[in-house]
Amino acid sequence: MLLHKSKSLTFFTPELVPNSGAVFLDTGISAGFPSPAEDFKEERISLDRELIKNKEATFFAKVSGQSMIGAGLDDNDLLVIDRSLEPSHNKIAVCFLDGEFTVKRLKVDAEGVWLQPENPNYPIIRITDANDFVIWGIVTNVIKKVY
Template sequence: MILHQSNNLTFFTPAESDSLGALFYDAGISAGFPSPAEDFKEQRLSLDKELIKNKEATFFARVSGQSMIDAGLDDSDLLVIDRSLEPANNKIAVCFLDGEFTVKRLKVDKEGVWLQPENPNYPIIKITNENDFVIWGIVTNVIKKVY
C-alpha cells in the first residue's frame, strides 16, 4: 500500500506476512572458490525478522534520484526506515524539507545541522530557522535489485 509519494521518495508500509519465509542456506556464498555442496544447512529465513526491528515504526520508501549514489543508494532502491531511532551525526536520514521528502546524510555539530548528499554534483544543505524541517526517520537497510 502506498502511503505517500513525492518527487524523491515513495513510502510504503510493511505488509503483514504469515509465511515462514524463504529458504536460506547458511553456508555463505563464496565469492572466490566454490565450497562443497554438502556444507549447506537449509532453514527458513524471514526478511521481516532480519530487516525490521520495530514493526510499528518501520516504513519502506523507494529512492528516486542520484544524490546518494556514493553511499550505495541508487535510483529505485528500496529503503527500510525506522522512525523510532534517534537521529545522530553521520546517520542517513529521511527528512521532510520545505514540503518535500529527501534522503541525505546528517551532519550535526555545535554550529548547526546540514544535509549532505553523497554525490559531488549536489549541494550540501544547511538547515536554518526559515526551513520547514523534520527528520522523519533513519535508514537502516537498503534493498537492491540485481539486473
C-alpha cells in the first residue's frame, strides 16, 4: 500500500501474508564450482519474518537518486525501515528535512548532527536549529533487483 511519495523516497507499508514464503535451499549457493543437486535441503522461508522485526514500526521505501551509491543504495532499491530503532552515529537513516524525506548516513558528535551522503557529488548537510528535522527511521535492509 502506497503511503507517501517525495522526490527521493516512495513509502509503502508491509503486508504480511500468513503461511507465505518461497522455497529456501539451505546449502549456501556456490559462486565457484557447482555443488551436486542431491545435497540440497529444501524448506520454506518468509522474507517478512527475516526482514521485519517490528511490523507496526516497519515501512518500505523505494530510493530515488544517487546520493547513497557508495553505501550500496541505488536508484529504485527497496529499503526496509524500522522506526522503533534508536538512531545513532554511522547508521543509515531516513530523515524528514525541511519538508522532504531523504536517506543519509548519520554523523553525530559533540558539535552536532550531519547527514552524510555516500557520493562525493552531494554535499554534507549540517543540521541546525533553523531546520525542520526528524529522524524518521533506521534502514535495516536493502532489496535490490539484479537484472
